[in-house]
Amino acid sequence: MAAPLVKICGINDSDALDATIRARADFIGLVFFAKSPRHVEPDKAAMLAARSAGRTTIVGLFVDPEPDYLARVMASVPLDRIQLHGKETPAQAAAIAARHGVPVWKALGVKKREDLLAADAYAGAVERVLFDAKPPEGADLPGGTGLRIDWAILKGARPAVPWMLAGGLDPLNVAEALSVTGAPAVDVSSGVEQAPGVKDAARIAAFCAAARGA
Numbered sequence: 619m620a621a622p623l624v625k626i627c628g629i630n631d632s633d634a635l636d637a638t639i640r641a642r643a644d645f646i647g648l649v650f651f652a653k654s655p656r657h658v659e660p661d662k663a664a665m666l667a668a669r670s671a672g673r674t675t676i677v678g679l680f681v682d683p684e685p686d687y688l689a690r691v692m693a694s695v696p697l698d699r700i701q702l703h704g705k706e707t708p709a710q711a712a713a714i715a716a717r718h719g720v721p722v723w724k725a726l727g728v729k730k731r732e733d734l735l736a737a738d739a740y741a742g743a744v745e746r747v748l749f750d751a752k753p754p755e756g757a758d759l760p761g762g763t764g765l766r767i768d769w770a771i772l773k774g775a776r777p778a779v780p781w782m783l784a785g786g787l788d789p790l791n792v793a794e795a796l797s798v799t800g801a802p803a804v805d806v807s808s809g810v811e812q813a814p815g816v817k818d819a820a821r822i823a824a825f826c827a828a829a830r831g832a
């Protein structure tokens with residue numbers, strides 16, 4: 619089986635970026651959501667993108683973005699992918715991809731097996747869906763919380779769109795998560811931090827190694 623693709627999300631400073639590039643992560647995520655402890659302003663994001671100098675693929679994470687805000691970020695930060703982590707419909711996701719000429723990923727909250735069916739509606743609209751744990755009702759953050767999906771739900775899952783596993787992954791559990799679910803790609807944020815919004819270089823390296831060794 620091919621090595622899984624790895625995304626490290628919530629990169630917000632040069633040290634974290636450099637650690638992620640050293641660990642050869644396939645994707646880095648920049649969070650554009652003011653309520654997140656990982657939020658980056660567009661000018662800082664542009665600096666991080668320039669520093670990465672094409673050595674990784676940059677994913678911009680948005681939650682139900684206002685069109686003007688998304689356009690402002692896209693004008694100053696060379697994002698390779700747009701990840702939508704709110705309640706965006708397939709039509710909205712397709713419109714964002716068309717308007718900005720960038721493939722879109724759509725995060726879907728999963729608590730039970732039927733939740734996986736939501737992926738099918740995004741076929742043709744997005745490049746990839748991202749299965750994340752469903753946040754509790756009324757939660758401030760729709761992701762980046764360390765909550766985990768019951769991986770057994772994903773056993774044998776064959777969504778109509780390429781997919782990625784997220785939610786509560788860390789260096790110690792990612793190999794088991796991959797082995798139970800067969801996920802082709804994984805995404806982590808809080809599991810490679812020493813405090814909310816503060817990435818840990820050793821945990822980033824350990825996560826990438828564990829995912830590739832799985």
Ligand SMILES: O=C(O)c1ccccc1N[C@@H]1O[C@H](COP(=O)(O)O)[C@@H](O)[C@H]1O
Pocket residue numbers: 627628647649651654655656679681703748750759760761762763764765784785786787805806807808809
């Ligand atoms: O990382 C954030 O702060 C964030 C904010 C709003 C929506 C999503 C966010 N992160 C994404 O959430 C999942 C799971 O994160 P974790 O590993 O459980 O902390 C992941 O896809 C992040 O990209």
